[in-house]
Amino acid sequence: MQDNLQSGVGIATRARLRSVSRVVSSIQTLEGGGFLVRRPFPTRTLDNFDPFLLLDEMGPMEVAPGEAKGAPAHPHRGFETVTYLLAGRMQHKDSAGNAGKLGPGDVQWMTAGAGVVHDEMPDDQFQRQGGRMHGFQLWVNLPRQDKMMKPRYQEVSSSSLPVAHSADGLVEVKVIAGQALGARAVIDTRTPISYLHFTVAPGGVVVQPVPENYNAFAYVFAGAGQFGVDQRAGAAGQMLAFERDGDAVRIANAAQGTESLSVLLLAGVPLGEPIARYGPFVMNTRAEIKQAIDDFRAGRMGQID
Numbered sequence: 001m002q003d004n005l006q007s008g009v010g011i012a013t014r015a016r017l018r019s020v021s022r023v024v025s026s027i028q029t030l031e032g033g034g035f036l037v038r039r040p041f042p043t044r045t046l047d048n049f050d051p052f053l054l055l056d057e058m059g060p061m062e063v064a065p066g067e068a069k070g071a072p073a074h075p076h077r078g079f080e081t082v083t084y085l086l087a088g089r090m091q092h093k094d095s096a097g098n099a100g101k102l103g104p105g106d107v108q109w110m111t112a113g114a115g116v117v118h119d120e121m122p123d124d125q126f127q128r129q130g131g132r133m134h135g136f137q138l139w140v141n142l143p144r145q146d147k148m149m150k151p152r153y154q155e156v157s158s159s160s161l162p163v164a165h166s167a168d169g170l171v172e173v174k175v176i177a178g179q180a181l182g183a184r185a186v187i188d189t190r191t192p193i194s195y196l197h198f199t200v201a202p203g204g205v206v207v208q209p210v211p212e213n214y215n216a217f218a219y220v221f222a223g224a225g226q227f228g229v230d231q232r233a234g235a236a237g238q239m240l241a242f243e244r245d246g247d248a249v250r251i252a253n254a255a256q257g258t259e260s261l262s263v264l265l266l267a268g269v270p271l272g273e274p275i276a277r278y279g280p281f282v283m284n285t286r287a288e289i290k291q292a293i294d295d296f297r298a299g300r301m302g303q304i305d
């Protein structure tokens with residue numbers, strides 16, 4: 001087990017490593033205006049992973065000129081949408097008056113709260129020229145007391161996203177939320193969340209501290225690796241859910257491999273509240289869902305100028 005300890009993370013010597021509770025394979029589905037996504041949840045077998053409601057991997061795919069698809073104007077209420085783009089270009093506009101462009105490596109963290117209408121479309125240049133599209137959308141639930149909060153919008157460009165490396169140089173992490181390898185996120189989250197993008201070269205090992213009360217999972221999007229104290233295998237398109245039986249998560253890429261392992265590690269404090277869900281609205285009760293539908297239909301979530 002000596003290799004565990006050569007991760008460049010000093011706490012590895014004292015960490016209690018979590019085990020993997022289940023391995024979930026993504027389904028493929030068409031979303032929005034028809035872009036292909038891989039989705040570990042929600043599916044028929046896994047409705048959510050408290051406090052997370054959805055994870056979509058968009059692409060990777062090559063888009064022909066004029067063929068790029070997006071999600072035209074639609075509402076959200078009761079949670080947060082987080083978009084992390086790896087390739088391609090998107091533009092965003094919402095009824096709270098926020099507008100932004102996203103390029104490779106950029107993050108947009110939108111807290112829908114009481115309600116926004118937004119569109120998420122390829123930008124004009126990408127629409128004309130086409131190219132490679134790859135990215136993620138994560139939905140983070142809001143606790144009851146924040147579901148009707150004023151909408152909030154945060155954007156982090158690729159160049160200001162904190163990046164850190166392990167001492168042995170085999171692990172890189174981009175810190176979207178939380179902290180890792182000494183780097184701390186610039187995004188402010190409503191509930192404590194970790195959102196980390198690890199790239200692990202062959203022979204690299206991550207031992208990432210995760211507070212015991214957090215739910216945590218890894219989503220693999222390139223390569224393959226070994227996860228948890230029991231070194232369960234996981235490959236691209238799979239989600240590995242961890243038990244809450246320790247205070248650190250171990251992710252490794254076998255030394256004999258040739259391909260880098262790319263993983264998102266998501267963790268957060270479970271809300272433990274009832275979830276009433278209807279398309280783009282996620283509340284605690286059916287009555288609140290009905291109210292959301294009524295409010296949207298009556299134009300009370302605003303409109304995009």
Ligand code: FE2
Pocket residue numbers: 071074076081118120
């Ligand atoms: Fe959306």
